[in-house]
Amino acid sequence: MSKLLLKGGKIIDSVQGSKTGDILIIDNKIAKIGKDLVAEDAKIINVKGKVISPGLIDIHVHLREPGFEHKETIETGTKSAAKGGFTSVACMPNTDPVIDNQTLVEGLLSIAKRDGVVNVYPIGAITKGSRGKELAEIANMREAGIVAISDDGHPVMNAEMMRLALDYSKDFDLTIISHCEDKNLAGDGVVNQGYYSTITGLNPISSSSESVMVGREILLAEETGAKVHIAHISTKESVELVRQAKKRGVKVTCEVTPHHFTLTDEVITSFDTNTKMNPPLRSVEDVEAIKEGLKDGTIDVIATDHAPHAEEEKDVEYNYAPFGIVGLETALGLVITELVEPGILTLEDAIAKLTINPAKVIGVDKGKLEVGKDADITIIDIDNEWEVKTEELVSKSKNTPFVGFNLKGRAVMTIVGGKIVYSSDK
Ligand SMILES: NC(=O)N[C@@H](CC(=O)O)C(=O)O
Numbered sequence: 001m002s003k004l005l006l007k008g009g010k011i012i013d014s015v016q017g018s019k020t021g022d023i024l025i026i027d028n029k030i031a032k033i034g035k036d037l038v039a040e041d042a043k044i045i046n047v048k049g050k051v052i053s054p055g056l057i058d059i060h061v062h063l064r065e066p067g068f069e070h071k072e073t074i075e076t077g078t079k080s081a082a083k084g085g086f087t088s089v090a091c092m093p094n095t096d097p098v099i100d101n102q103t104l105v106e107g108l109l110s111i112a113k114r115d116g117v118v119n120v121y122p123i124g125a126i127t128k129g130s131r132g133k134e135l136a137e138i139a140n141m142r143e144a145g146i147v148a149i150s151d152d153g154h155p156v157m158n159a160e161m162m163r164l165a166l167d168y169s170k171d172f173d174l175t176i177i178s179h180c181e182d183k184n185l186a187g188d189g190v191v192n193q194g195y196y197s198t199i200t201g202l203n204p205i206s207s208s209s210e211s212v213m214v215g216r217e218i219l220l221a222e223e224t225g226a227k228v229h230i231a232h233i234s235t236k237e238s239v240e241l242v243r244q245a246k247k248r249g250v251k252v253t254c255e256v257t258p259h260h261f262t263l264t265d266e267v268i269t270s271f272d273t274n275t276k277m278n279p280p281l282r283s284v285e286d287v288e289a290i291k292e293g294l295k296d297g298t299i300d301v302i303a304t305d306h307a308p309h310a311e312e313e314k315d316v317e318y319n320y321a322p323f324g325i326v327g328l329e330t331a332l333g334l335v336i337t338e339l340v341e342p343g344i345l346t347l348e349d350a351i352a353k354l355t356i357n358p359a360k361v362i363g364v365d366k367g368k369l370e371v372g373k374d375a376d377i378t379i380i381d382i383d384n385e386w387e388v389k390t391e392e393l394v395s396k397s398k399n400t401p402f403v404g405f406n407l408k409g410r411a412v413m414t415i416v417g418g419k420i421v422y423s424s425d426k
Protein backbone atom coordinates (compact mmCIF):
# COMPACT_ATOMS: atom_id res chain seq x y z
CA MET A 1 0.00 0.00 0.00
CA SER A 2 1.38 3.43 -0.88
CA LYS A 3 0.31 6.56 0.93
CA LEU A 4 0.80 10.17 -0.05
CA LEU A 5 -0.32 13.07 2.14
CA LEU A 6 -0.63 16.53 0.60
CA LYS A 7 -0.47 19.04 3.46
CA GLY A 8 -1.99 22.47 3.69
CA GLY A 9 -2.88 23.55 0.17
CA LYS A 10 -5.80 25.50 -1.22
CA ILE A 11 -8.14 22.73 -2.33
CA ILE A 12 -10.11 23.80 -5.38
CA ASP A 13 -13.81 23.11 -5.30
CA SER A 14 -15.72 25.04 -7.94
CA VAL A 15 -19.09 24.03 -6.45
CA GLN A 16 -18.73 24.46 -2.69
CA GLY A 17 -15.85 26.92 -2.67
CA SER A 18 -12.16 26.33 -2.11
CA LYS A 19 -10.74 25.64 1.34
CA THR A 20 -7.32 25.12 2.84
CA GLY A 21 -6.71 21.51 3.80
CA ASP A 22 -5.00 18.19 3.27
CA ILE A 23 -5.58 15.29 0.92
CA LEU A 24 -4.62 11.72 1.70
CA ILE A 25 -4.04 9.43 -1.23
CA ILE A 26 -3.97 5.69 -0.68
CA ASP A 27 -2.73 3.71 -3.65
CA ASN A 28 -4.48 5.23 -6.67
CA LYS A 29 -7.49 6.83 -4.95
CA ILE A 30 -8.32 9.88 -2.88
CA ALA A 31 -8.88 8.40 0.60
CA LYS A 32 -9.51 11.49 2.74
CA ILE A 33 -9.95 15.23 2.37
CA GLY A 34 -9.86 17.40 5.49
CA LYS A 35 -7.94 19.44 7.99
CA ASP A 36 -4.87 18.29 9.94
CA LEU A 37 -4.96 14.78 8.55
CA VAL A 38 -2.46 12.33 9.93
CA ALA A 39 -1.44 9.08 8.35
CA GLU A 40 1.25 6.77 9.54
CA ASP A 41 3.91 5.84 7.03
CA ALA A 42 2.59 8.28 4.43
CA LYS A 43 5.00 10.26 2.32
CA ILE A 44 4.25 13.86 3.29
CA ILE A 45 4.33 16.63 0.71
CA ASN A 46 4.09 20.17 2.00
CA VAL A 47 1.94 22.17 -0.42
CA LYS A 48 1.44 25.25 1.75
CA GLY A 49 0.71 28.32 -0.36
CA LYS A 50 0.00 26.12 -3.40
CA VAL A 51 -3.24 25.20 -5.11
CA ILE A 52 -4.44 21.60 -5.07
CA SER A 53 -6.45 21.20 -8.25
CA PRO A 54 -8.18 18.24 -9.79
CA GLY A 55 -5.80 16.97 -12.47
CA LEU A 56 -6.10 19.09 -15.60
CA ILE A 57 -7.79 17.53 -18.63
CA ASP A 58 -7.03 18.50 -22.22
CA ILE A 59 -9.55 17.15 -24.71
CA HIS A 60 -7.79 18.42 -27.82
CA VAL A 61 -4.27 17.02 -28.26
CA HIS A 62 -2.40 15.70 -31.29
CA LEU A 63 -0.04 12.99 -30.04
CA ARG A 64 0.96 12.11 -33.64
CA GLU A 65 1.56 8.42 -32.99
CA PRO A 66 1.21 6.31 -35.13
CA GLY A 67 2.73 7.74 -38.26
CA PHE A 68 4.26 11.08 -37.34
CA GLU A 69 6.68 10.05 -34.59
CA HIS A 70 9.19 12.64 -35.78
CA LYS A 71 6.76 15.32 -34.47
CA GLU A 72 5.65 13.67 -31.21
CA THR A 73 5.04 10.27 -29.69
CA ILE A 74 2.66 9.11 -27.01
CA GLU A 75 5.64 9.04 -24.66
CA THR A 76 6.91 12.56 -25.38
CA GLY A 77 3.42 14.04 -25.71
CA THR A 78 2.24 12.67 -22.40
CA LYS A 79 5.48 13.82 -20.69
CA SER A 80 4.77 17.26 -22.10
CA ALA A 81 1.22 17.00 -20.73
CA ALA A 82 2.49 16.00 -17.29
CA LYS A 83 4.87 18.96 -17.20
CA GLY A 84 1.99 21.24 -18.15
CA GLY A 85 -0.12 19.89 -15.26
CA PHE A 86 -2.40 17.69 -17.37
CA THR A 87 -3.29 14.28 -15.96
CA SER A 88 -5.53 13.28 -18.88
CA VAL A 89 -5.49 14.01 -22.57
CA ALA A 90 -7.87 13.05 -25.35
CA CYS A 91 -6.00 12.55 -28.60
CA MET A 92 -7.19 13.39 -32.09
CA PRO A 93 -7.33 10.65 -34.73
CA ASN A 94 -5.50 12.49 -37.55
CA THR A 95 -2.54 10.15 -37.36
CA ASP A 96 -1.27 7.84 -40.11
CA PRO A 97 -3.29 5.71 -40.37
CA VAL A 98 -6.29 7.74 -39.21
CA ILE A 99 -7.85 6.11 -36.13
CA ASP A 100 -11.07 4.90 -37.75
CA ASN A 101 -11.44 1.29 -36.61
CA GLN A 102 -11.38 -0.88 -33.51
CA THR A 103 -7.95 -2.44 -34.13
CA LEU A 104 -6.32 0.97 -34.39
CA VAL A 105 -7.99 2.15 -31.18
CA GLU A 106 -6.77 -0.96 -29.38
CA GLY A 107 -3.27 -0.45 -30.77
CA LEU A 108 -3.22 3.14 -29.59
CA LEU A 109 -4.45 2.19 -26.12
CA SER A 110 -1.77 -0.47 -25.78
CA ILE A 111 0.99 2.00 -26.69
CA ALA A 112 -0.55 4.49 -24.24
CA LYS A 113 -0.50 1.86 -21.51
CA ARG A 114 3.14 1.08 -22.20
CA ASP A 115 4.54 4.57 -22.86
CA GLY A 116 2.02 7.09 -21.54
CA VAL A 117 2.64 8.87 -18.25
CA VAL A 118 -0.86 10.40 -18.12
CA ASN A 119 -4.30 9.00 -18.98
CA VAL A 120 -4.86 8.86 -22.74
CA TYR A 121 -8.40 8.84 -24.14
CA PRO A 122 -8.63 8.16 -27.85
CA ILE A 123 -10.98 10.08 -30.11
CA GLY A 124 -12.10 8.12 -33.15
CA ALA A 125 -12.67 9.47 -36.64
CA ILE A 126 -16.20 10.32 -37.78
CA THR A 127 -15.58 9.12 -41.32
CA LYS A 128 -13.22 6.52 -42.78
CA GLY A 129 -9.78 8.08 -43.21
CA SER A 130 -11.47 11.37 -42.21
CA ARG A 131 -12.23 11.64 -45.92
CA GLY A 132 -15.87 12.57 -45.31
CA LYS A 133 -17.33 9.91 -47.58
CA GLU A 134 -18.52 7.07 -45.34
CA LEU A 135 -18.90 6.63 -41.60
CA ALA A 136 -16.02 5.05 -39.67
CA GLU A 137 -16.54 1.96 -37.46
CA ILE A 138 -18.06 4.07 -34.72
CA ALA A 139 -19.81 1.31 -32.74
CA ASN A 140 -16.74 -0.91 -32.65
CA MET A 141 -14.46 1.96 -31.76
CA ARG A 142 -16.78 2.89 -28.90
CA GLU A 143 -16.50 -0.64 -27.59
CA ALA A 144 -12.71 -0.38 -27.83
CA GLY A 145 -12.70 2.79 -25.72
CA ILE A 146 -13.07 5.98 -27.74
CA VAL A 147 -14.58 8.90 -25.84
CA ALA A 148 -15.72 11.08 -28.77
CA ILE A 149 -15.55 11.26 -32.56
CA SER A 150 -13.94 13.92 -34.71
CA ASP A 151 -12.43 14.41 -38.15
CA ASP A 152 -10.28 17.18 -36.66
CA GLY A 153 -7.86 18.65 -39.14
CA HIS A 154 -10.72 18.50 -41.63
CA PRO A 155 -14.35 19.56 -41.65
CA VAL A 156 -17.07 17.10 -42.60
CA MET A 157 -18.02 19.13 -45.66
CA ASN A 158 -21.07 17.08 -46.58
CA ALA A 159 -23.91 18.21 -44.30
CA GLU A 160 -25.87 15.01 -44.84
CA MET A 161 -22.85 12.98 -43.69
CA MET A 162 -22.63 15.13 -40.55
CA ARG A 163 -26.35 14.73 -39.89
CA LEU A 164 -26.02 10.97 -40.24
CA ALA A 165 -23.06 10.92 -37.83
CA LEU A 166 -24.91 13.06 -35.30
CA ASP A 167 -27.96 10.84 -35.47
CA TYR A 168 -25.82 7.72 -35.10
CA SER A 169 -23.71 9.14 -32.26
CA LYS A 170 -26.78 9.30 -29.97
CA ASP A 171 -26.99 5.50 -29.82
CA PHE A 172 -23.49 5.42 -28.32
CA ASP A 173 -23.75 8.55 -26.18
CA LEU A 174 -20.79 10.02 -28.03
CA THR A 175 -20.11 13.72 -28.53
CA ILE A 176 -19.05 14.83 -32.00
CA ILE A 177 -16.16 17.28 -31.86
CA SER A 178 -16.38 19.47 -34.93
CA HIS A 179 -13.53 21.22 -36.69
CA CYS A 180 -15.61 24.04 -38.17
CA GLU A 181 -14.11 25.18 -41.45
CA ASP A 182 -15.86 25.62 -44.75
CA LYS A 183 -13.12 24.53 -47.17
CA ASN A 184 -14.54 26.57 -50.04
CA LEU A 185 -14.68 29.76 -47.99
CA ALA A 186 -11.23 29.13 -46.46
CA GLY A 187 -9.71 28.49 -49.88
CA ASP A 188 -5.94 28.69 -49.77
CA GLY A 189 -5.97 31.19 -46.91
CA VAL A 190 -3.29 31.09 -44.22
CA VAL A 191 -4.16 34.02 -41.90
CA ASN A 192 -7.21 35.91 -40.65
CA GLN A 193 -8.88 38.17 -43.19
CA GLY A 194 -8.47 41.79 -42.19
CA TYR A 195 -5.99 44.65 -41.94
CA TYR A 196 -3.02 42.38 -41.29
CA SER A 197 -3.72 40.02 -44.18
CA THR A 198 -3.84 43.09 -46.41
CA ILE A 199 -0.57 44.60 -45.24
CA THR A 200 1.31 41.28 -45.23
CA GLY A 201 -0.17 40.12 -48.52
CA LEU A 202 -0.82 36.70 -46.97
CA ASN A 203 -3.91 34.85 -48.22
CA PRO A 204 -6.93 35.52 -46.03
CA ILE A 205 -9.29 33.17 -44.17
CA SER A 206 -12.65 34.82 -43.50
CA SER A 207 -14.49 34.61 -40.19
CA SER A 208 -17.42 33.13 -42.10
CA SER A 209 -15.38 30.06 -43.05
CA GLU A 210 -15.70 29.11 -39.37
CA SER A 211 -19.04 30.60 -38.32
CA VAL A 212 -21.02 29.22 -41.26
CA MET A 213 -20.04 25.73 -40.12
CA VAL A 214 -20.69 26.51 -36.45
CA GLY A 215 -24.19 27.57 -37.49
CA ARG A 216 -24.64 24.39 -39.52
CA GLU A 217 -23.50 22.11 -36.69
CA ILE A 218 -25.83 23.85 -34.25
CA LEU A 219 -28.82 23.45 -36.57
CA LEU A 220 -28.00 19.78 -37.19
CA ALA A 221 -27.52 19.12 -33.47
CA GLU A 222 -30.84 20.82 -32.81
CA GLU A 223 -32.59 18.76 -35.47
CA THR A 224 -31.12 15.43 -34.35
CA GLY A 225 -30.97 16.07 -30.60
CA ALA A 226 -27.33 14.95 -30.63
CA LYS A 227 -24.36 16.45 -28.77
CA VAL A 228 -21.88 18.59 -30.66
CA HIS A 229 -18.73 20.18 -29.30
CA ILE A 230 -17.16 22.99 -31.32
CA ALA A 231 -13.36 22.69 -31.41
CA HIS A 232 -11.04 25.72 -31.23
CA ILE A 233 -13.67 28.49 -31.49
CA SER A 234 -12.08 31.73 -32.69
CA THR A 235 -14.56 34.32 -33.97
CA LYS A 236 -17.09 36.64 -32.36
CA GLU A 237 -19.83 35.36 -34.68
CA SER A 238 -19.19 31.76 -33.60
CA VAL A 239 -19.33 32.71 -29.92
CA GLU A 240 -22.67 34.47 -30.44
CA LEU A 241 -24.11 31.50 -32.34
CA VAL A 242 -23.21 29.15 -29.48
CA ARG A 243 -24.58 31.59 -26.91
CA GLN A 244 -27.97 31.77 -28.66
CA ALA A 245 -28.09 28.01 -29.26
CA LYS A 246 -27.46 27.28 -25.58
CA LYS A 247 -30.36 29.57 -24.69
CA ARG A 248 -32.59 27.42 -26.90
CA GLY A 249 -31.37 24.27 -25.15
CA VAL A 250 -29.29 22.87 -28.00
CA LYS A 251 -26.74 20.33 -26.75
CA VAL A 252 -23.75 22.34 -27.88
CA THR A 253 -20.51 22.98 -26.02
CA CYS A 254 -17.32 24.63 -27.18
CA GLU A 255 -13.65 25.12 -26.41
CA VAL A 256 -11.09 27.84 -26.95
CA THR A 257 -7.31 27.49 -27.10
CA PRO A 258 -4.95 29.64 -25.03
CA HIS A 259 -3.46 31.15 -28.22
CA HIS A 260 -6.87 32.33 -29.40
CA PHE A 261 -7.52 34.26 -26.17
CA THR A 262 -3.95 35.55 -25.88
CA LEU A 263 -2.79 36.59 -29.35
CA THR A 264 -4.28 38.61 -32.19
CA ASP A 265 -3.48 38.51 -35.90
CA GLU A 266 -1.13 41.46 -35.42
CA VAL A 267 1.66 38.99 -34.60
CA ILE A 268 1.64 37.58 -38.14
CA THR A 269 3.57 40.66 -39.26
CA SER A 270 6.66 38.82 -37.95
CA PHE A 271 6.06 36.17 -40.64
CA ASP A 272 7.03 33.66 -37.94
CA THR A 273 5.44 30.37 -39.01
CA ASN A 274 4.72 29.65 -35.33
CA THR A 275 1.90 32.17 -35.69
CA LYS A 276 0.28 29.94 -38.32
CA MET A 277 -2.47 27.68 -37.07
CA ASN A 278 -5.99 26.62 -37.88
CA PRO A 279 -8.19 28.48 -37.20
CA PRO A 280 -5.95 31.51 -37.61
CA LEU A 281 -5.28 34.09 -34.91
CA ARG A 282 -8.13 36.58 -35.14
CA SER A 283 -8.78 40.27 -34.51
CA VAL A 284 -8.88 42.25 -31.27
CA GLU A 285 -12.70 42.24 -31.37
CA ASP A 286 -12.75 38.47 -31.71
CA VAL A 287 -10.42 38.07 -28.72
CA GLU A 288 -12.67 40.37 -26.70
CA ALA A 289 -15.75 38.33 -27.65
CA ILE A 290 -13.93 35.16 -26.65
CA LYS A 291 -13.11 36.59 -23.23
CA GLU A 292 -16.77 37.59 -22.83
CA GLY A 293 -17.78 34.06 -23.84
CA LEU A 294 -15.41 32.57 -21.28
CA LYS A 295 -16.82 34.86 -18.63
CA ASP A 296 -20.52 34.24 -19.27
CA GLY A 297 -20.09 30.48 -19.66
CA THR A 298 -20.72 30.30 -23.41
CA ILE A 299 -17.23 28.81 -23.73
CA ASP A 300 -17.15 25.71 -21.53
CA VAL A 301 -13.67 24.38 -22.06
CA ILE A 302 -10.08 25.51 -22.52
CA ALA A 303 -8.18 23.00 -24.67
CA THR A 304 -4.70 23.36 -26.16
CA ASP A 305 -5.01 21.90 -29.68
CA HIS A 306 -1.40 20.85 -29.05
CA ALA A 307 -0.23 20.40 -32.65
CA PRO A 308 3.46 19.54 -32.80
CA HIS A 309 5.39 19.95 -36.06
CA ALA A 310 9.12 19.37 -36.59
CA GLU A 311 11.46 22.32 -36.93
CA GLU A 312 12.31 21.59 -40.56
CA GLU A 313 8.60 21.48 -41.41
CA LYS A 314 7.95 24.90 -39.90
CA ASP A 315 11.22 26.41 -41.16
CA VAL A 316 9.83 27.23 -44.62
CA GLU A 317 7.99 30.12 -46.25
CA TYR A 318 4.75 31.09 -44.45
CA ASN A 319 2.48 29.69 -47.17
CA TYR A 320 4.12 26.25 -47.07
CA ALA A 321 4.37 25.76 -43.31
CA PRO A 322 1.92 23.35 -41.67
CA PHE A 323 -0.81 24.81 -39.46
CA GLY A 324 -0.49 24.30 -35.70
CA ILE A 325 1.48 25.00 -32.53
CA VAL A 326 2.36 23.08 -29.37
CA GLY A 327 0.45 24.10 -26.26
CA LEU A 328 0.53 21.65 -23.37
CA GLU A 329 3.36 23.31 -21.44
CA THR A 330 2.20 26.92 -21.77
CA ALA A 331 -1.57 26.49 -21.31
CA LEU A 332 -1.82 26.82 -17.54
CA GLY A 333 0.53 29.81 -17.41
CA LEU A 334 -1.46 31.55 -20.14
CA VAL A 335 -4.77 30.84 -18.37
CA ILE A 336 -3.51 32.32 -15.11
CA THR A 337 -1.68 35.25 -16.73
CA GLU A 338 -4.31 36.21 -19.31
CA LEU A 339 -7.58 35.24 -17.60
CA VAL A 340 -7.20 34.86 -13.84
CA GLU A 341 -4.76 37.70 -13.06
CA PRO A 342 -6.79 40.35 -14.97
CA GLY A 343 -10.00 39.13 -13.28
CA ILE A 344 -11.73 37.75 -16.38
CA LEU A 345 -12.20 34.39 -14.65
CA THR A 346 -11.92 33.39 -11.01
CA LEU A 347 -9.33 30.70 -10.38
CA GLU A 348 -12.19 28.26 -9.70
CA ASP A 349 -13.94 29.05 -12.99
CA ALA A 350 -10.71 28.79 -14.93
CA ILE A 351 -9.94 25.42 -13.34
CA ALA A 352 -13.49 24.18 -14.07
CA LYS A 353 -12.81 24.85 -17.77
CA LEU A 354 -9.67 22.73 -17.49
CA THR A 355 -11.14 19.87 -15.41
CA ILE A 356 -14.80 19.09 -14.79
CA ASN A 357 -16.16 20.74 -17.95
CA PRO A 358 -13.89 18.88 -20.39
CA ALA A 359 -14.52 15.65 -18.42
CA LYS A 360 -18.24 16.09 -19.03
CA VAL A 361 -17.78 16.66 -22.77
CA ILE A 362 -16.00 13.31 -23.17
CA GLY A 363 -18.09 11.59 -20.48
CA VAL A 364 -15.33 10.44 -18.12
CA ASP A 365 -15.56 10.32 -14.34
CA LYS A 366 -12.70 12.74 -13.72
CA GLY A 367 -12.14 16.37 -12.87
CA LYS A 368 -13.28 16.48 -9.22
CA LEU A 369 -11.51 16.12 -5.92
CA GLU A 370 -13.69 13.66 -4.02
CA VAL A 371 -13.09 10.75 -1.71
CA GLY A 372 -13.11 7.51 -3.69
CA LYS A 373 -12.14 9.13 -7.00
CA ASP A 374 -8.90 8.46 -8.89
CA ALA A 375 -6.06 10.43 -7.37
CA ASP A 376 -5.40 12.64 -10.41
CA ILE A 377 -4.16 15.89 -8.90
CA THR A 378 -2.22 18.93 -10.07
CA ILE A 379 -0.34 21.12 -7.62
CA ILE A 380 -0.17 24.66 -8.95
CA ASP A 381 2.00 27.56 -7.85
CA ILE A 382 -0.07 30.49 -9.09
CA ASP A 383 2.58 33.06 -8.12
CA ASN A 384 5.48 31.36 -9.87
CA GLU A 385 6.85 33.69 -12.54
CA TRP A 386 8.71 32.03 -15.36
CA GLU A 387 9.87 32.59 -18.88
CA VAL A 388 8.99 30.25 -21.74
CA LYS A 389 12.25 28.80 -23.08
CA THR A 390 12.63 26.45 -26.03
CA GLU A 391 15.22 24.31 -24.27
CA GLU A 392 12.88 23.67 -21.35
CA LEU A 393 10.06 22.25 -23.47
CA VAL A 394 9.84 18.48 -23.17
CA SER A 395 7.58 18.05 -26.20
CA LYS A 396 9.50 16.67 -29.16
CA SER A 397 8.48 19.74 -31.14
CA LYS A 398 9.18 23.34 -30.19
CA ASN A 399 6.76 25.16 -32.46
CA THR A 400 5.38 27.79 -30.12
CA PRO A 401 4.98 31.55 -30.57
CA PHE A 402 5.30 32.01 -26.81
CA VAL A 403 9.09 31.69 -26.44
CA GLY A 404 10.29 34.66 -24.39
CA PHE A 405 6.86 35.27 -22.83
CA ASN A 406 6.88 35.89 -19.08
CA LEU A 407 4.06 33.93 -17.51
CA LYS A 408 2.69 33.65 -14.01
CA GLY A 409 1.56 30.30 -12.67
CA ARG A 410 2.69 26.78 -13.39
CA ALA A 411 2.25 23.20 -12.30
CA VAL A 412 4.83 22.16 -9.72
CA MET A 413 3.62 18.59 -9.34
CA THR A 414 1.40 16.30 -11.39
CA ILE A 415 -0.07 13.17 -9.84
CA VAL A 416 -1.82 10.52 -11.94
CA GLY A 417 -3.55 7.67 -10.13
CA GLY A 418 -1.58 8.39 -6.96
CA LYS A 419 1.77 8.37 -8.78
CA ILE A 420 3.92 11.49 -9.10
CA VAL A 421 4.58 11.76 -12.85
CA TYR A 422 6.08 15.24 -12.80
CA SER A 423 7.72 17.34 -10.11
CA SER A 424 9.52 20.64 -10.59
CA ASP A 425 11.99 19.75 -7.82
CA LYS A 426 13.41 16.91 -9.83
N1 LIG B 1 -4.80 23.26 -35.41
C1 LIG B 1 -3.92 23.12 -36.35
O1 LIG B 1 -3.47 24.13 -36.88
N2 LIG B 1 -3.47 21.93 -36.75
C2 LIG B 1 -3.91 20.63 -36.34
C3 LIG B 1 -5.22 20.24 -36.97
C4 LIG B 1 -6.43 20.88 -36.37
O2 LIG B 1 -6.54 21.02 -35.14
O3 LIG B 1 -7.36 21.23 -37.10
C5 LIG B 1 -2.85 19.60 -36.66
O4 LIG B 1 -3.13 18.39 -36.60
O5 LIG B 1 -1.70 19.98 -36.92
Ligand SMILES: [Zn+2]
Pocket residue numbers: 152153154179231232278279
Ligand atom coordinates in the same frame (compact mmCIF):
# COMPACT_ATOMS: atom_id res chain seq x y z
ZN1 LIG C 1 -9.13 21.44 -35.97
Ligand SMILES: [Zn+2]
Pocket residue numbers: 060062092152153305307
Ligand atom coordinates in the same frame (compact mmCIF):
# COMPACT_ATOMS: atom_id res chain seq x y z
ZN1 LIG D 1 -6.62 19.92 -33.56
